[in-house]
Amino acid sequence: MTAVTDHTDHADQPGDDDARKKDPGGEIVRKERSGREAGHKEKGDSGRGAREATEAGSGGGTGSGSGSADSVGSADAVGSADAPGGWDDGLIARRVSATAEGQARPVQETVMDNRPPAVAPLAYDGPLRSRLDALRELVGLSRTRLDSRTLAEAGQVLDEAAARRRLSGQHTVVAIAGATGSGKSQLFNALAGVAISETGVRRPTTAAPIACSWSDGAAGLIDRLGIPGRLRRRPLQSAEAEAQLRGLVLVDLPDHDSAAVQHREHVDRILALVDAVIWVVDPEKYADAVLHERYLRPMAGHAEVTFVVLNQVDRLPRDAADQVLDDLRRLLDEDGIALGEYGEPGATVLALSALTGDGIGELREVLGHFVAERGAAARRISADVDAAAVRLWPVYANRRQAGLSEEARDEFADRLADAVGATAAGEAAERAWRRNANRACGTPWLRLWRWYQDRREPATGRLSVRAYDDEEATARQRVEQAVRTVAEQASDGLPAPWAQAVREAAVRGSQGLCEALDELAVRAGTPVGRPPRPGWWPAAVLAQAAMTVLQVVGGLWLLAQIIGLMSPNLGVPVLLMVIGIVGGPGVEWACRLAANGPARRYGAEAERRLREAASGCGRARVLDPVAGELLRYREVREQFLRVSGVTGGTGVTGVTGVTGVTGVGASAG
Template identity: 80%
Template sequence: DGTGAQRRAERAERADAPAGGSANGPVASGDGGGGGEEAWGDGLIARRVDENGGAEQFAVLPSRPAASSAALMPLAYDGNLRSRLDALRELVGLSRTRLDSATLAEAGRVLDEAAARRRLSGQHTVVAIAGATGSGKSQLFNTLAGVTISETGVRRPTTAAPIACSWSDGAASLLDRLGIPGRLRRRPLQHPDSESPLRGLVLIDLPDHDSAAVQHREQVDRILALVDAVIWVVDPEKYADAVLHERYLRPMAGHAEVTLVVLNQVDRLPGEAAEQVLDDLRRLLDEDGIALGEYGEPGATVLALSALTGEGVGELRETLGQFVAERQAPARRIAADVDAAARHLRPVYVTGRRTGLSEEAREEFADRLADAVGATAAGEAAERAWLRNANRACGTPWLR
């Protein structure tokens, strides 16, 4: 409506206005709060290191007109997925008075998230980069962005909060859903929106999933449940880590089509060792039940690269470009969530025993049915009449 368009235009004007009132003035970083949060809500800030190796600087990219955000199309599910969601919704509705809320909680969450994601942009794909401490995921995040955005270093854990990088405008509502504040939203500088091969990508650098800080692990679990796809970054030392496989990869085996597994730091492996480690990684993923899309069939993508030297990064960038251009990841993620919810509920509704009534149950059912229709009383009356007639015909004279 006109009021909504006016508000969007006002927000766009505030976002275009330079902080401090000067076109070349410095841009202050912070949570925002009030007008500041709105002005930075679309993540139009990027950090970069100057050519002389000086301190990091902030650069503001020009934002698009407000009409650009208004033109974004919401996500559309195909008929099959809509039918499955409707069936799950009906099942949950019919079961609320028969099952406890804990049993239906996961199915309810899937329905809520499917509805929330459908209202948001269908032209963006939200991909999280996840990994263990020291796997090099933040370095890979920076390499893909072409800008030093996420802090890297030997201090563990290094990434304390999720950081977002969007390759095009209009991703603010998606990042709001993830709970990522405006001060942690960035934009790459190497491509204009119209020329970027990754246009539509929203990349999230997560904290370490094995961090000693409980709040870091909680953030990882929360965001992994909301993103459209995940890039798992593993290194030659921790690719077989039991926590990774048992807590994350195995339970999400059904999400193989929206999963990429990247073996990083292959520059540390001599000779053919990289291929051997990659083959062993594929073996472990197969044992986890994750389908591997190695010959064109649907499944997870497995790559080897080095974020430090750039080896294999081009292949990952090309794979991500095709993945984002298809715009199928959000729907595939929701479909996989529906599959998982159905598997969770199946034992509640379907037993492994032979179908049909047992003899005991059949007799009990027949007795209750007879009582309900009055057949029992009629039978007893008929039996009494038969006995009377038999006594008159065949009994002794004094009993007739």
């Protein structure tokens, strides 16, 4: 707001002295009061108040009345308009005026400019933006796995970060907090240079937060704190104070230990929104358990935006004040608050007296450097993200290797293969191949005897009656046990919510697994057609036939000699019969030896087919859903590492075997 003034010395106009004589202290005093009331209207009405004061002064018809009214009304109007850029930010301009009541500073015309000053929004640096983006992605990926209360704080941090980013980046909001009687309102007034916040022996004295801004453009920040216009103030204006603390928005909070619940709610709400906080303690309550346990210890990660001020040191001797200050530092160190000593980042600890002004200059200087850096808001948001990451640690971080190893996958496949009887099927296939080989390469007399035995003995005499119901129940139990085992192995080491999600995925996949395995066992375990025959089978059959022919020829020859059809010669027919009788079993024995390898290979192939079928079914129904949950956890864990600011996964163990076939290691440790 700019003001264009036309100075006229109304005090030198004729008739002023006569007017004062006619109405000593009456009409003029009333007009002065009306001018002051009009000049103190809130939020940009200072120019209008000046005009009303001028009109009220001239309405009396006396030159002296006009001069006196203009003197009071215009002083407030000019004081409000002299600030750079205008005071159009919702603040009440209450300042101490050095102009005497009788001195005339008339304003002929005031021009109002109601446009709000241009304020640059807050800008976060690259690492902080990356962490906020990762936190937003983390919350989105976790909504279906975690309850809303677990993610509430992270969501609030994102909301507050977005809200703060839209507001002024040239201002730093600092709250003054403390216990009853610590002198925080006195310190607030000492920094402002004027009695703004009420002080006194009545407790609690501060009933509502009061804001004081050293420059324009902070209306949005104060609106965010919920402080109404009637509780917004201006400090005592001086070139030195404006240059030193320009950009500071100071908020005086009620007592954090107030008996009024509403006061404590004000403190908790505003402490979550300000950029920094000045904790004011006194020699009597600096070790108060409520302060340390409820506020300082939980906000230990906000040390870089924390000031701890030991007030009322004027009540202590010098040595005692140093001892109390050292003990305060010890307590802060026990709370986990890093102290900004020797140039290291951390909390600032000072000792002062707001009553005598001792140490106020040092606090002003420290606050001036702190505000001039324009980094408190980003540091506060970064500390909030750190706090949210610490609270989310139990639901995202795993301390040991988690996931499915190759051994666990093989064990699961073996359990399913046992459930469907893959080994037994392979052995049965091997026996079938051997049986076919014996039938093809055995002696005719042995095959005839076996045929006779098959005809005489009933089928139930050789085959055991299988209890199919018992076998089916046993197989189902084996499948369920295999699923439970692989689910426990996959979820071991994971945080509780993600371990539960892995187990639920395994249970869902196991539904209908037994029936699917039965179909696969029938389809993959039954050989298609007759078993294959090796190339030496025809030669073995011919050899066995030759041995049989020799036996028959020798027997007929011997018979012909016995009945006299041929001359006696026992040597040749007996030799032929012996060769046939001994050669037939020999050929059969040799065929059995030769059939061992092909029979084993045939049985192993049948077992392999059934194992692969069972393994594929288990992978599709159980392992793949489990791997999907592990992949989701891997994603959120990587986002959590970004939120925590951890590079390379330090301190967090990885997830292995999250794919369906080979198992991809994701070790972050």
